[in-house]
Amino acid sequence: KAGVTQTPRYLIKTRGQQVTLSCSPISGHRSVSWYQQTPGQGLQFLFEYFSETQRNKGNFPGRFSGRQFSNSRSEMNVSTLELGDSALYLCASSLADANNEQFFGPGTRLTVL
Amino acid sequence: EDKVVQSPLSLVVHEGDTVTLNCSYEVTNFRSLLWYKQEKKAPTFLFMLTSSGIEKKSGRLSSILDKKELFSILNITATQTGDSAVYLCAVEALRNSGNTPLVFGKGTRLSVIA
Numbered sequence: 001k002a003g004v005t006q007t008p009r010y011l012i013k014t015r016g017q018q019v020t021l022s023c024s025p026i027s028g029h030r031s032v033s034w035y036q037q038t039p040g041q042g043l044q045f046l047f048e049y050f051s052e053t054q055r056n057k058g059n060f061p062g063r064f065s066g067r068q069f070s071n072s073r074s075e076m077n078v079s080t081l082e083l084g085d086s087a088l089y090l091c092a093s094s095l096a097d098a099n100n101e102q103f104f105g106p107g108t109r110l111t112v113l
Numbered sequence: 114e115d116k117v118v119q120s121p122l123s124l125v126v127h128e129g130d131t132v133t134l135n136c137s138y139e140v141t142n143f144r145s146l147l148w149y150k151q152e153k154k155a156p157t158f159l160f161m162l163t164s165s166g167i168e169k170k171s172g173r174l175s176s177i178l179d180k181k182e183l184f185s186i187l188n189i190t191a192t193q194t195g196d197s198a199v200y201l202c203a204v205e206a207l208r209n210s211g212n213t214p215l216v217f218g219k220g221t222r223l224s225v226i227a
Contacts, residue, residue: 004155042201048214104156
């Protein structure tokens with residue numbers, strides 16, 4: 001069974017731009033969670049989607065948004081990028097919700113210049 | 114505010130040593146505590162703990178939860194260089210809205226030298 005895939009693996013953007021990251025969960029998994037990982041703050045929860053609905057949300061500004069499609073694939077979007085948005089963005093999928101074991105993708109490394 | 118604190122932040126040991134990593138938490142409506150190992154990119158799941166006093170084991174790794182004192186430990190015996198990684202502790206918290214996001218600690222960086 002293929003694991004969680006994320007695209008692109010690396011991105012370089014400039015301040016003010018926007019970016020869209022993609023995550024394909026493990027086949028059969030319906031829950032997709034997004035995390036931001038930085039050296040200073042560690043792993044922080046962004047949001048979770050289940051059946052195309054945002055079910056959980058962390059403490060991030062509205063510039064961070066996401067969606068989930070009917071095939072469970074998810075995208076997250078960051079608008080008006082700031083230098084502090086440079087981070088590793090990780091996606092994790094699980095069968096039904098965060099109660100189940102979450103499987104992480106390799107992440108997208110975003111650098112904002 | 115929910116909080117997960119891991120200690121030590123970093124640790125250097127020699128192969129064959131036994132290490133104990135600590136995770137304490139302050140979380141409203143605790144549901145479970147999870148341990149992950151992160152080597153290069155993606156964290157990989159190690160254990161999920163929901164009940165106090167029940168040790169979970171996987172090879173040389175074991176973990177136990179104390180819900181009264183609000184902490185968990187992760188033990189690694191006979192460490193190997195392949196155990197070098199960042200070990201993350203996360204707690205699942207039930208919020209009023211029914212949300213259950215994971216709250217992560219900042220991790221313990223373990224380096225095992227030959």
